[in-house]
Amino acid sequence: MSRVRRIGALVLTSAVLCAFVIAVPANAAEEEERIITVPEAFIASASARGLDLNLFGNHLTIGSSNALIDSSPKAQSQGAGVAIIAGTVADALAQGATITSTPPQACVVNLPLLGLLTAALACGEANATIADGQPKAAATGKIASIDVGGSLLNPILQAVGNLLNSTLSAVVDPLTNLLGGLLNPLLGTLNLDLQDTVQDLLDGLGRVTGLLSIRVGPAASQAITTADKVNGTAIAQGAVIEVLPGLSALGAPLLTITVGDARATVDVTRPSASTDDPTAAVATPAFQAALLKVDLGVPLLGNVTSIPVSLGAPLVLFAGTILESTIAVGGGSTGDGPNGSKFAIADGVSLQLLKGLNGGIGIALAHAEAAGGGRSAKLSVRQIAPPVTQPEELVRTGADGALLPMAGMALLLAAFGVRRLVATKRP
């Protein structure tokens, strides 16, 4: 019988011990009734780049913009004429107590760059606002035109300076190594042949006003919020590039490259009511890649050749000569980001011009990106938070730390004493 009692006591003791570990709730807060609202969340961004230039090893980004909004709420944007020139960069940020940010347009006129080119006008502008909790951000980076110096042609001109009165045919052999395959396309553009004099050739080269002339449209980015959707849109407007402008008697360039707009956009729907459906906020991306046209020759003389360029099939011109150039068209894509977000990219046009001239010029044109995602508000009736009352005294912590174990020892001693009493007084 006493053995049964001992076993029973052990079982009860174990149950008490386990109760402290198992019975306490998982969250430190009491399970009181509470209504919890998880607010809506969204984010949208856009980024556009007008032109990325790599000039004989020197890198420059011209005409860029970025815009970002999220549901914290925050609106942020930056527009830059030339990203590394602070005078052409405008930044805007609306967040917290600042609900409107519209800095002045940042412009520089006749901006020299890298010692090799001049930008006629470079500007950046940006603005960011938060109205009724709806953030909006927009930015533009633009540059009027860029001219790359004709002084880079001097090595060619000096090489033929002593042969002014000789016929081209008499000098073509010694010049072949120096000029490489330059002669044939140059002569064709200048409407010359080998019986003309070198002077005629120099006259043609002397009309050249520069190595490159680039007119590029603005790069604009925008991220906005409306009652039913969030949108991010990036547009990199196109450009016209003239290689050796003014080469012919009529002023036409050797090569004319026309690039269209590149656009990328993402729309995110905003559900009108709270819902637990995680797919209620839908992000939809779209893109439009830049179109490209390449014209070789002199337009007004009727000998312009339009050369098509297809996606995946780069065009190579003047192969093996100083003027060798490669033109490739970029496409676009859409895809999935984290947490149900989407992105869209419109790749621009890639040009590698005049590779034989000190490494050549690399140009990446008209690139646009947009991304966005969101989650609707969720409403759950779970608990009601207890009212927060002002305490009458500083919170009690730790008062029972020593007293309880001491009381426990007293109980254990009492239990031992009672057991001894029962055992000794048993008949």
Add this chain to the structure above:
Amino acid sequence: MIELLRTKPWVRRGISALSVVLLLGGVALVGYPFFTNVWQSRLQGQLSKQLASPELEQAYRARAVETGDSLTRIRIPSLDVDAVVVEGVTPSALRAGAGHYPQTPLPCEIGNVSIAGHRTTYGKPFGNIDRLKAGDTIELTTPIGGCVYQLVKAPFVVEPTDMSVIQATAERTVTLTTCHPRGSAAQRLIVQAKWVKDLQAA
């Protein structure tokens, strides 16, 4: 009484049952601090994960952290203290070890951030704050950033009703409160520190 024990079996059984009850009660009370520490340790793991979650960051930015949810991590390098502090100072919230007085500013904000912590149970995060001295530092890390405070004076004792220690201040300060002496609620031990620098975002 002794005769009853000798002659009445039901008396012996009753007193035997009483001894079992006393035994169970004694074991429970002796083990209570240990059980609370085990409980708090398990809870701290959950609170650490919650502190790193994007949902809590959003609630924190909206200043809508619920009572009992993670609010900040407190580190006291000189005492090797590293614990998650919850929002609220209700008895259930304080099972996490330490809780933030809700009527005081959020960590690293202007004003007097006040935190109450256990001294002998539930992980006893403030068990040794009486050993702090001027120059010791206290770090608070939240989902959106953190900062460091430094003691300018030693801990001091006040009456439980002295609410002035958690009143607002014009500068950035932190106040820790716990019961004093150890195991008693007769008084409160107070530690106060001033802001010295901000930390990178958590």
